[in-house]
Amino acid sequence: MSGNDVYVYAIIPAGQALPPGAVGVGSPAAALRLVDEGRVTAVVSAAPPQLRARRRDLMAHQEVLQRLTDTGPVLPMRFGTVAPDDESVRAQLARSQAEHRTTLSHLRGGVEFNLKALPAQDALAAVVAEEKNVRRLREAVRRRPGYEANVRLGEAVSAALSRRAAEAGRKILHELTPLARETAPGPEVHGCVLNVSFLVDRSRGDSFRTTVQRFADRHRDHVELRVAGPLPCYSFVSSRPQRTPVAGG
Structure with a gap:
């Protein structure tokens, strides 16, 4: 990654504020900012130089999205969405502005x-009580224990549990x-x-x-x-x- 790379968390409607005190990925945690284009806005920060799916960064990404969701509609990005610079982000927002606005409108309040x-x-007790085939196979195992009988019983129990x-x-x-x-x-x-x-x-x-x-x-x-x-x-x-x-x- 270059020094200008931009980490993108989400797209939100223009005018929607950042959650107070929220910070992003990286160590130290990157400051969040907004990149505006028309009536939609990207929530971004500087991208860490060696981004990896570490727990700290995964949790930071999710926390930003969760706090944004608490204040308005959010088009969330998956962890690891990176653009070369602000202009690339604006270009993408401009190309897909109508689609983004439609999606945000659909998600509003949801x-x-x-x-x-x-x-x-x-x-197991409920399966035995309610499944005749399982009861029959269990009785067979009790009368004549053996590997094959136990396998059949285990398969029948597993199938009954999944079906139920x-x-x-x-x-x-x-x-x-x-x-x-x-x-x-x-x-x-x-x-x-x-x-x-x-x-x-x-x-x-x-x-x-x-x-x-x-x-x-x-x-x-x-x-x-x-x-x-x-x-x-x-x-x-x-x-x-x-x-x-x-x-x-």
């Missing part, structure tokens, strides 16, 4: 919640969708039967979390639900500026 559903932990979790995942998705403006499926995550994000009005955030918790309490023998949010609306932004690769470290 936050993202992510929901992951996993097979319930410690639900998937059924519960479909139900909670049906309950939560009316609370959201929009939903976006996430990538497959090992061990999860459901990974989906919701664009939710900030005013409905507590209701969203309460609905998740009540469902989890009622279906604890079927599914484990993990909800994260409110978050910056990564999943509901269609395009972003190009970024430089960032190595782990």
